[in-house]
Amino acid sequence: MxxxxxxxxxxxxxxxxxxxxxxxxxxxxxPRDGPGGLPGVLLLHGLMGRASHWAPTARWLSARYRAxxxxxxxxxxSDKPPRAAYTREAYIGDVEAxxxxxxxxxxxxxxxxMGALTAWQLAAKRPDLVRGLVVCDMRASALGAASQQEWTxxxxxxxxxxxxxxxxxxxxxxxxxxxxxxxxxxxEFFAEVMAxxxxxxxxVFEPEQMLRSRETWVYDAHWEELAQVRCPTLVVRGLDGELxxxxxxxxxxxxxxxxYAEVADAGHFVHYDQPEAWRSAIAPFLDGLRHP
Numbered sequence: 001m002x003x004x005x006x007x008x009x010x011x012x013x014x015x016x017x018x019x020x021x022x023x024x025x026x027x028x029x030x031p032r033d034g035p036g037g038l039p040g041v042l043l044l045h046g047l048m049g050r051a052s053h054w055a056p057t058a059r060w061l062s063a064r065y066r067a068x069x070x071x072x073x074x075x076x077x078s079d080k081p082p083r084a085a086y087t088r089e090a091y092i093g094d095v096e097a098x099x100x101x102x103x104x105x106x107x108x109x110x111x112x113x114m115g116a117l118t119a120w121q122l123a124a125k126r127p128d129l130v131r132g133l134v135v136c137d138m139r140a141s142a143l144g145a146a147s148q149q150e151w152t153x154x155x156x157x158x159x160x161x162x163x164x165x166x167x168x169x170x171x172x173x174x175x176x177x178x179x180x181x182x183x184x185x186x187x188e189f190f191a192e193v194m195a196x197x198x199x200x201x202x203x204v205f206e207p208e209q210m211l212r213s214r215e216t217w218v219y220d221a222h223w224e225e226l227a228q229v230r231c232p233t234l235v236v237r238g239l240d241g242e243l244x245x246x247x248x249x250x251x252x253x254x255x256x257x258x259x260y261a262e263v264a265d266a267g268h269f270v271h272y273d274q275p276e277a278w279r280s281a282i283a284p285f286l287d288g289l290r291h292p
Contacts, residue, residue, distance in 0.1 A: 002055065002069075007101050009073060010093030013084050016077035017098055018051045018069045021062030039131070039290070040104030043069040044095065046113025046138075047210055048203070050076035050193055056275050057110070064290070065108070070098055072115070074209045076193075082206075086213040091118045096126060105129035108289060110282070112136040112271060113242075117217060124228035132289045133233040134282055137241040137268050140226050140251050143218040151214060154178065155207040161200025165191050168201055185273045223254055232257045234285040238266030238273060259285060 002018040009015045041061050043054040051069035061067040071078040073094055074086060084090070095118055099105040109130055111119035116138035123130040157177065162168045173179065173187025194201040233255045237243040239262055252258035261281040266273040 002052075002058075004077070005068075005102065007070075007094075007098045009078075009097050010090045011085055013073050013081060013090075013094070014079045015073065015094055015098065016051070016071040017102065018058075018071070020055070020058035020067045020069070038064065038066045040099075040102075040107035041065040041067045042095065042099060042104055042107050042109050043067070044109065044111040044115030044119055045069070045072065045075065046111075046115050047214060048075070048193060048205060049112065049115070049189075050204070052076070052192060053112075053189065053272060054110075057271055057279065060279055061286075066104065068098075068102060068104060070095070072118075074213060075205055080206060080209060082209075086209055087216045088118075088121065091213070092122050092125065095119070095122050096129065099129045106131040108132040108134070108286065110134040110136070111138070113138050113268070114213070114217070117222060120229050120233070121222070121225050123231055123233075124225045127230050130231050132231050132286075133229065134285065135233060135235045135251070137237050137243045137270055139243050139247060140222045140254075141247060142221045145219065148211070148215055148218050152211060155211070158207075161197060161202050162194065163200050165194065165201060168194050183267065183273075185269060186267070189269050189272050226251060227254050227256070230256055232259070232285070232289060234259045234261060234282060236261045236263065236270060236278075236281055238263050238268060238270040240265075240267040241270060242268050261285070 002020050005017045007015040007017050045053050051071045054069040058067040058069050074080045106129055109119035116135040119133055123133055168191045169187035172190035173184050174182050193204055195204045235248050235251050237248045252260045263270050263274050263277045263281050271278045
C-alpha cells in the first residue's frame with residue numbers, strides 16, 4: 001500500500017510523492033539510521049514514467065528503509081502546468097525540495113534514466129542530502145540533435161487514442177517500430193502511464209512537455225557532474241539497454257566511488273524487465289551502505 005504525500009516543488013509546482021510501508025507516526029522524530037528510525041530512499045522514474053513503476057522495488061525496500069517514490073513534474077499525479085519550467089534546474093529543485101520537506105536526507109537515491117541523471121546532479125550539488133546513488137541505464141554522453149528528432153517523430157507514430165489497454169500493451173510490446181522483438185514488460189510499462197478518456201486511452205503526460213524536458217539534457221554531456229559525486233554510486237545496466245558496457249564502465253571509472261552491475265535479459269526498463277535480478281544486483285550495494 002502506498003500513501004500519497006503532497007510536496008511543493010520548485011516554482012510552487014505541486015508534486016505527488018508516494019510512501020510505501022507503514023507511515024511514520026505524527027509525533028515521531030525525523031527518520032534516521034539506527035534505533036528509532038529508518039534511513040530514507042527516494043526513487044526517481046525516467047521520462048514518461050511514474051512513481052508506481054517503482055512499487056515492487058519500494059515494497060521490497062520498505063522493510064529496511066523509509067521508501068518514497070516521486071511523480072516528477074509533468075508525470076503521474078503531479079501537476080503538469082503548461083507554462084512551468086521543465087528544465088534540469090527545475091527537476092533537481094523538485095528532488096531537493098522533496099528530500100527536505102519529507103526529511104528523508106541524507107537518503108539513497110535510486111534513479112532510472114532521466115531520474116538517474118537528476119539524482120547524480122543533485123548529489124553533486126547537495127552532497128549533504130545524498131548518502132548513496134543507484135544509476136539505472138542512463139548515459140553520461142550527449143545524445144545530440146538526431147536523438148531529439150527521433151523522439152519527436154516517434155511520438156507522432158503513436159496511434160492515440162488507444163481503444164483499450166490491451167491495444168496499448170500490444171502496440172508498445174510488439175507493434176511499435178522501436179521494438180526489435182516482442183517485449184511484454186515494455187507493453188505493461190506503457191499501459192501503466194495511460195488513462196481512460198471519453199475517446200479512448202491516452203498518456204497521462206503531454207508529449208510536448210516530455211520533449212521540452214528532454215531537450216534540456218540531450219545536447220550536453222554530464223561527465224563533469226558525475227565526477228563531482230562523492231557518495232558511493234552503483235551503475236546498473238541491462239545487457240540490451242541503452243547504456244553500453246564500455247560507457248558504463250567509464251562512468252564507474254569517473255565516479256570517485258563507482259561500482260558496476262549488469263542484468264542479463266533486460267533492456268532499458270531493467271527494474272521492470274527482470275525485477276528479481278534487479279533486486280539481486282542492487283542488494284549487495286545497499287547492504288554495503290548500511291554496513292560499511
